[in-house]
Amino acid sequence: MSLSVFMFYMLSGIILTFSVLSITTRRILRAAVYLLIVLIATSGFYFLLNYEFMAAVQLTLYAGGIVVLIIFSILLTHHISHRFNRPNLVNLLMGIGVAVIGSGLVLTTLLTHPFMANNAPVLSVDMTAIGNQLLSTDKNGYVLPFELISILLLASMIAAIIVAKKDKNKNSEI
């Protein structure tokens, strides 16, 4: 077994175990940490697929940004040692039912479909190529989505600030 195959199985094992743990644990900070591990393993996947830029983005933004944000909000809204109640039965049944049926359906479709691997020459994905294509205006260029996402990020920043702002006149806890 080559190293990449071994890495693949280990990483996928980590991902699956910790994602299940993340949704079933009863302590919230542990759920956040499990999520963090899942994200790091995912970026490991990206490294395996030779998309280093993507892996770096994943680590920076997801693991380093979003999870930190989540942990901050947990600290702001909870006692850390607060334990959850068990989920009620109806929701449990609904969730598991949907998950099982859905995954069964998708997996059967997937595994019966003949994917034809393409033997075209592999493009080397280095920063120059990515940068050029991101900002070019020709057929494969992505400058328009780039501009739009910058506006979106601006808007979400402003929204987040306004929604979470403390009301000056009211007395509040936080």
Place this chain on the structure above:
Amino acid sequence: MIEGIAIEHFLVVSTLMFFTGICGFIIRRNLITMLMSVELILNSVNINFLVFNRYLYPDQLQGHFFSLFIVGIAAAEASVAIALIINIYRNLQNIDVENVSEMKY
């Protein structure tokens, strides 16, 4: 194209992660844990895109850019969600999703 790993393996992983996320979204009662399940879902979709890009279209970068934008949008969405959660906490003193049922008939 990675020697020895067929595309289906990757896709199985991402499918299971996707449905785990959905299950978590439906099961959990805390708003923040629901947000975490949503992040799981988005990540699984990201893996899917990149795998397809690598295996089926190795000479193009469309899947790659798609994933990039998805990550960007996930970040924006998570920040707005957190702001909302903080606001709800301020008004209701807890963030149980069953209390947020204003759209009830």
Place this chain on the structure above:
Amino acid sequence: MAGFTYTVFIVLIPLVVFLITGLLGMKWKPIVSGIIGTVGLGISFLLSLITAYKYFIGMGHGAEGFQSIIPIEFTWLRFTESLYINMGVLLDPISVMMLVVVTTVSFMVHIYSLGYMKGESGFARFYAFLSLFTFSMLGLVIATNIFQMYIFWELVGVSSFLLIGFYYQKPSAVAASKKAFIVTRFADLGFLIGILILSYVTGTFDFGKLTQPGTAIFGSAATMSFMGISALTWAMTLIFIGGAGKSAMFPLHIWLPDAMEGPTPVSALIHAATMVVAGVFLVARMFPVIHFQAPETQEIIAYVGGFTSLFAAVIAITQYDIKRVLAFSTLSQIGYMMLALGVSGYGGEEGLGYMASMFHLFTHAMFKALLFLGAGSIIHAVHSNYMYDMGGLRKYMPITHITFLIACLTISGVPPLAGFFSKDEILVAALHHNKLLFAVEFIVAGLTAFYMFRLYFNVFWGKDRHYEHTPHESPLTMSIPLMFLAVASIFAGFLPFHHLVTSDMMGFDSEMNYAVAIPSVLIGLFGIAMAWILYKKESVIPEKLALKWGILYTATYNKFYFDEIYLFVTKKIIFNYISRPVAWFDRHVIDGFMVGIGMTTEKVSYRIKGMQSGQLQHYAFMFVAGTLALTLSMLYFLK
């Protein structure tokens, strides 16, 4: 042909007057509507006189008799190549004659109403309805095809309904107008079915094609029969039923006495001179078809007419309401006209009955309108309809007295007034055809004289009563029409009808048949004499006779209880056994079904509104489950 296109205005002017007075009548003083109506009708009247002059005298009849002229005709509705409905104007002897009759009487009634209806609250409405009625009646008489006639027939029914129910706040008037409309509508059902059968069998609605002598369109009909009676006889009998409804033949006569609830000018116009003769006119129009293709129907017409005239005359003897006496008199006279048509042949001398019927129609219109208008004048003065409230009026109302007397003499058949000539011709025609009917009509002539003069003597002679406020003669607007109609009644008898209006549109010569004329005059004078003895001075003989006849008197007084029979049948039988179940079905099953749908929807929505729980997770679950279900179905079930 070309010179007669103006005749369409005779019909359209009343329509325009109706629209103007109907829509704008509230905006100006009532008298203006009256003047507009009267002037409009006056123009129509002059135009019809001109038309009559031009048609009968100007054109004359050539070797083949008078021609039917169609100045205007256009296709109104075209369903297929062979099925279409035209509208147009047809001028032939009977329609020109009817134009004169309708416009004359209508014009007189318009002038009369200026005085009679003065001060009534619905004055403008009255003139609007009068014009609507005149328009409908004129449209009926100039119809070129039977469907156009049917359309105007229904319009006449509607206008009559509006006019009878004019005093809509009186429940009895409303009931009377409903009764008239329903009875005539019921008869019109037969009319419509008859039209449909006829047009199916012959392929046309047009009068010209249907009545052409020797026409071949009936060829296919000769072999069709249903229950042993030929299709054409069914068609003609059904059409006659329609005519019988409008003309109040037995047993559809019940509406005419009640229709006296309308104002008196209405009774004069509609129920004496124009609408009730529509049935006679219809039979006359279809006469060649009836005579040649359906002779059984002709027999039925004759007997129905004869029976009705006897029946009505007997009832008229005992009535006290003067308008009711006149109503039954109308029934009786129309019976005469129907009978004359029923016994007539076709062509030349044979067609005497036809000519006599039309002649009597003409003269009857004049004197019956005069009688009704005179009655209106009396009622206006005395404020009561009943004979026992009147008496000795000859001193107070000379003009009404003289004109009324002239009319009574005319209807009794006293020469040389008009009624003598027309009634005489009918008797001659009946004698040639059917001795029984002749005998019936002979007796009815005597009865007619008797009850008319009973009416006359009770009103104008009899006991000198003391009136609360002395009755005065009517104003000039009411007296002038009376005088005009009196003159017409005197001189109309001299018109040479046998040259003008005959069954085959050629004239024939006829002379006085003294064998019939003298006995008929004698029996008329006998009737007058009986009435003189009983009623001229106050006497107790009438009451004694009434007691002696006992049951027969009561039955006659109550109109042989026909109204009660009809009411019983409709209320107890039809309402209870047919209408109530149908109403129950409508209310509970059909409405219940609709209400049930509504309530089911409400209950179901109440149950499923729990799905909008407000819980985010439920929504997410529904979303995912729905997507999965769709995918499943797309992949596996919709291959």
